[in-house]
Amino acid sequence: xxxxxxxxxxxSKALEIRRNIITMLTYAGSGHSGGSLSSTDYGTAxxxxxxxxxxxxxxxxxxxxxxxxxxxxxxxxYSLMAEAGYFPKNDLLLFRQFQGRLEGHPCKKHVPGxxxxxxxxxxxxxxxxxxxxGSKLDKHKRRVYVVCGDGxxxxxxxxxxxxxxxxxxxxxxxxxxxxxxxQIDGNVEDVMGIHPLxxxxxxxxxxxxxxxxxxxxxxxxxxxxxxxxKGRPTVILGNTIMGKCVSFMxxxxxxxxxxxxxxxxxxxxxxxxxxxxxxxxxLAES
Amino acid sequence: MPEMKKTREGWxxxxxxxxxxNPNVCVLTxxxxxxxxxxxxGEKFPERYFQVGIAEQNMMCIAAGLSVTGKIPFxxxxxxxxxxxxxxxxxxxxxxxxxxxxxxGAHGGISVGPDGATHQALEEFAIIRSIPNMTLICPTDFxxxxxxxxxxxxTYGPFxxxxxxxxxxxxTNADTPFEIGKxxxxxxxxxxxxxxxxxxxxEALVASEELRKxxxxxxxxxxxxxxxxxxxxxxxxxxxxxxxxxxxEHQVNGGLGGAVAEVVVQNFPVPMxxxxxxxxxxxxxxxxxxxEKFGLTxxxxxxxxxxxxxxxx
Ligand SMILES: Cc1ncc(C[n+]2csc(CCOP(=O)(O)OP(=O)(O)O)c2C)c(N)n1
Ligand SMILES: [Mg+2]
Numbered sequence: 350x351x352x353x354x355x356x357x358x359x360x361s362k363a364l365e366i367r368r369n370i371i372t373m374l375t376y377a378g379s380g381h382s383g384g385s386l387s388s389t390d391y392g393t394a395x396x397x398x399x400x401x402x403x404x405x406x407x408x409x410x411x412x413x414x415x416x417x418x419x420x421x422x423x424x425x426x427y428s429l430m431a432e433a434g435y436f437p438k439n440d441l442l443l444f445r446q447f448q449g450r451l452e453g454h455p456c457k458k459h460v461p462g463x464x465x466x467x468x469x470x471x472x473x474x475x476x477x478x479x480x481x482x483g484s485k486l487d488k489h490k491r492r493v494y495v496v497c498g499d500g501x502x503x504x505x506x507x508x509x510x511x512x513x514x515x516x517x518x519x520x521x522x523x524x525x526x527x528x529x530x531x532q533i534d535g536n537v538e539d540v541m542g543i544h545p546l547x548x549x550x551x552x553x554x555x556x557x558x559x560x561x562x563x564x565x566x567x568x569x570x571x572x573x574x575x576x577x578x579k580g581r582p583t584v585i586l587g588n589t590i591m592g593k594c595v596s597f598m599x600x601x602x603x604x605x606x607x608x609x610x611x612x613x614x615x616x617x618x619x620x621x622x623x624x625x626x627x628x629x630x631x632l633a634e635s
Numbered sequence: 636m637p638e639m640k641k642t643r644e645g646w647x648x649x650x651x652x653x654x655x656x657n658p659n660v661c662v663l664t665x666x667x668x669x670x671x672x673x674x675x676x677g678e679k680f681p682e683r684y685f686q687v688g689i690a691e692q693n694m695m696c697i698a699a700g701l702s703v704t705g706k707i708p709f710x711x712x713x714x715x716x717x718x719x720x721x722x723x724x725x726x727x728x729x730x731x732x733x734x735x736x737x738x739x740g741a742h743g744g745i746s747v748g749p750d751g752a753t754h755q756a757l758e759e760f761a762i763i764r765s766i767p768n769m770t771l772i773c774p775t776d777f778x779x780x781x782x783x784x785x786x787x788x789x790t791y792g793p794f795x796x797x798x799x800x801x802x803x804x805x806x807t808n809a810d811t812p813f814e815i816g817k818x819x820x821x822x823x824x825x826x827x828x829x830x831x832x833x834x835x836x837x838e839a840l841v842a843s844e845e846l847r848k849x850x851x852x853x854x855x856x857x858x859x860x861x862x863x864x865x866x867x868x869x870x871x872x873x874x875x876x877x878x879x880x881x882x883x884e885h886q887v888n889g890g891l892g893g894a895v896a897e898v899v900v901q902n903f904p905v906p907m908x909x910x911x912x913x914x915x916x917x918x919x920x921x922x923x924x925x926x927e928k929f930g931l932t933x934x935x936x937x938x939x940x941x942x943x944x945x946x947x948x
Contacts, residue, residue, distance in 0.1 A: 379749040420753065445749040447920030447928075453751035468753025469720060470689050500666060503688035533666045534686060540666055541688025 354397040356565045362432065363393040364621060367594050369428035369441055371617045372628050374608035377445035380453065383591040383604040385425035387529040387562070388496055391587055394568045395494055396429045404434040407461050413491050414464060414480045418473020419498040419527065420454040421606070427451050427460070435462040438635040471504025473497065474524060478514045481522040481582075492576065496525045500532030503541045508553070514582040515554035522582040523575040528562065529591040531602040550584045562587025596620060637837070638805040640777035642798035643741050647672025649784030650709055654680050660788060661701055663687055663710040665694050671711035671741040691716045695724035695736075702734040707788055714740030714756030714797055718763055729793045730768045736794075737787045743773070743797040744884035745912060745929050746834065746922040755917035756797075761889025763795045764862045770815065771862040773797040773883075773891075775836040776805045779859060782813035790815060797833070799884075801922050804837040818865040824854030827878035827943055829936060830869065832858050832891050835882040835910070842936035853940055861891055866898045873903040878943040880908045882936050887911035906946035908939035 354362055366389050374380045395415060396402070403409040417426050424444065431438045443449025450459045454468030465476050477495035484491050501507065514522055526546070534540050543549070547557045556578045560567040568587070575583035591605065592598025595617040598609075609617055614625055653660045654676055663685045668674040677684035687694045691712050698708035711717070717740040718725070729736045740759050747755045763771045770792060774780040780798050787794040806821065821836065822843045831839040836857045843853040854876055858865060873879060879899060881892035892909035899905060912929050926932055 377749060445751070445919045447918075447924040449919070451919075453749050453919045454753040456752065466753070468751070469716060500689050503666075503690045505690060505692060532689070533670070534664075534668050540686055541690070 351403070356569070359393055359397060359565050362397050363390050366393055366425065366428045366432060368618060368621050368623050368628050369431070369632065370424040371595065371609060371614055371621065372625065372632060373424050373428070373441045373444040375611060375614040375625060376442055377608055380424055380445055380608050381421040381606050382424070382598055382608060383531065383602070384419055384498060384527060384529065385422045386593045386595060386598065387589040387591050388422060388527040389425055389593065390563045390565065391496065391525050391527070391568055392425050392429050394565060394572065396433050398569060399572045400494065401491070402433070404430070404462065411491060414484070414493045416464065416473045416477050416480070416495045417455065417467060418495055419470065419501055420467030423451065423453060423455060426455055430460070430462055436460070438632045441632055442629065470498070470501045471506040474507050474510035477522055477524070478510050478517070478519060481514070481519040482517055484521055485517070485519070491521070493522045494525070495522070496527060498532070499526055499528045499530065499537050499543060500540065502526065502543050502546070511550065511553045511555065518580050519582045520579050523572065524582065524584045526584060526586050527589055528586050529589045531591045531600070531605065533602065533605050535602050546586060554581055556581045556583040557586065558583060559586040560588070562589035563593060594621065636804070639802035640805050641800070641802055642774060642777055642780040643672045643800065645774065645777040645780030646711065646739055646784050646796065646798055647675040649781040650676040651679055653785055653788040654683065657707065657788065659705060659707050661685065661706045661708045663694050663698055663708060665689055665691050665712045665716070667712050667741070671739060673711050691720045692724050695721040696728050698736045699724070699728045699732070699734050702736050707735055707737070709737040709739060709788070711739030711741055713754060714743040714759050715754055718756065718759040718795065722762060726766050730766045733768045734793055735791050738793070738795045740795060740797045742800045744799050744833065745917045745925045745931065746799055746801050746884065748800070748922045748925065749919045751919040752916040757884070757886045757912050757917065759795065759797055760861055760883070760885045760891060761893070764889065764894060768793055769862060770794045770860065772815070772860050773832040774859050775833055775857055776803060776807055778805065778807045778809055778811065779813060783859065786813060786815050799834060803834040806837050806840065816860045816863050816865060818856050818858040818860070818868045820854060820856050822853070822855035824852040825876055826852045827880060827940055827947070828854040828856055828872035828876045829880045829882060829940065830856045830858050830872070830891070830895055831882040832861065833884050835884055835931065838931070838933045839882050839936055841933035842940065845933065845937055846940055851940065851944065858891060858895070861894055864894050864898060866902070869895055869898045870902040873899050873905045878906045878947040880910060880936060880939045880943050882910040884931055885911055887913050906943050908943045910935050910939050
């Protein structure tokens with residue numbers, strides 16, 4: 350069993366993850382800053398407190414299953430994986446680059462630990478439904494976690510999946526919505542409104558828990574509620590801030606799919622309490 | 636080096652020109668308005684610009700519905716989602732009904748770069764070309780994309796236009812004639828013909844110049860319309876030059892090469908070689924690194940040409 354981090358430890362882990370994200374994006378020269386930073390805290394809680402995983406033993410049969418339906422947040426996904434021990438941290442420095450193996454979107458072939466390649470929005474919730482169904486068939490106690498974007502919920506397939514999860518009473522399934530209110534072309538409510546989101550999921554027979562997606566006490570409490578809720582799948586609506594913890598990125602949709610320049614990275618990393626040089630060294634050595 | 640410009644900008648500017656003369660022209664996008672350059676139209680004609688959110692299948696059928704009311708809907712998203720995600724909607728609702736819907740598949744090809752395999756559409760030619768009623772165009776540069784967009788607006792029927800993300804060499808100009816279904820010669824030559832589309836037309840021109848230095852005269856033909864394909868011109872090239880190399884930023888299976896081969900084997904069989912992505916997914920990297928790795932360069936066209944010439948009787 351891996352040690353579970355407490356709230357204070359989770360906070361410092363999340364800080365490290367954010368440093369990784371900025372560093373990776375800076376060297377890549379392309380990639381998705383906004384959503385990676387908004388779902389960092391939830392991802393950190395999943396990987397370092399909630400989930401039963403053994404990153405060093407990929408064939409561990411009792412592992413919980415996790416999916417990112419938003420494949421574009423690879424800076425976060427790979428940072429979580431590297432910090433958890435799936436692969437060496439120095440791989441992060443070649444993210445999105447020709448010589449590296451960390452693709453712009455998650456690739457099962459090149460990154461053991463990724464269960465399913467992703468990058469086309471709206472598909473991951475269905476995959477999670479399948480994994481939850483399979484686990485039920487096996488009478489297996491494992492849990493299945495999936496992270497969705499709020500813009501992503503505009504895909505019709507999401508609601509097909511939502512219907513099937515409730516139909517099959519998949520209480521072993523926990524979805525998280527990174528509710529940062531932004532997507533590529535602007536505000537979610539301007540692009541194609543999804544409000545009232547909680548009511549939509551309730552109408553689809555889900556257990557709905559709405560939280561501040563940057564508050565670890567609330568995240569852990571929501572995950573516990575989901576675990577104890579029987580007969581229905583749970584969705585955690587995490588109210589988040591795109592670009593969280595980097596002042597000039599916060600709440601600005603332009604940062605959905607752009608990396609910081611070297612100069613911007615210097616400011617961002619200073620706000621996160623490090624420098625590009627120091628953090629690169631740390632990653633390179635581990 | 637020639638001038639560099641984005642093909643998607645040709646699409647965006649073409650839409651505005653169409654919108655100015657025809658009030659029935661509408662544009663739809665699925666959270667990729669700026670990326671596909673549909674936003675130029677949106678800024679000018681906000682009442683005819685529909686943002687549908689991240690919902691490509693919905694968008695395809697909304698376009699179908701608009702066309703029923705006499706509108707001329709143009710919609711754009713990345714090719715990976717236009718041709719694949721909404722394929723059922725294209726096949727049955729749009730094509731089977733022969734509706735006047737125009738599909739823009741942006742970010743086609745390996746040159747999409749660091750986003751990686753998921754976003755590098757390499758299958759659209761094979762997919763779209765297999766569907767009856769569809770017209771499929773892959774223009775070579777900014778000007779040709781603009782002309783193809785306008786031509787699609789002025790011609791009834793379902794269209795698929797493929798364009799790319801990066802700046803690519805401009806090989807035509809504002810006055811180069813453009814006709815749907817008609818390829819044209821860019822370089823004379825009698826030893827073999829290089830038939831290309833999209834940004835590979837430029838690579839073909841570079842290859843032809845190199846080959847000329849080696850005493851080989853390679854004709855270069857731009858086949859921008861992959862369906863319906865210019866059977867007459869292709870047959871003529873087979874007869875006159877006796878060997879053909881095709882070059883495309885697409886999977887080798889079922890793309891331009893396949894379409895040309897179908898014409899050649901039926902009408903005048905000659906040796907053929909294919910420059911294309913060899914049945915493999917792409918990966919992250921800089922566009923130039925990827926073009927090199929996946930063999931989409933003038934160098935590969937030269938190698939293929941020499942191979943084809945060797946096989947020529
Ligand atoms: C099917 C599909 N359509 C379009 C895209 C392009 N795309 C990638 S991310 C994105 C916006 C996602 O918005 P959201 O889920 O809110 O994520 P965030 O911007 O908050 O990270 C779009 C349209 C895609 N990857 N897949
Ligand atoms: Mg969002």
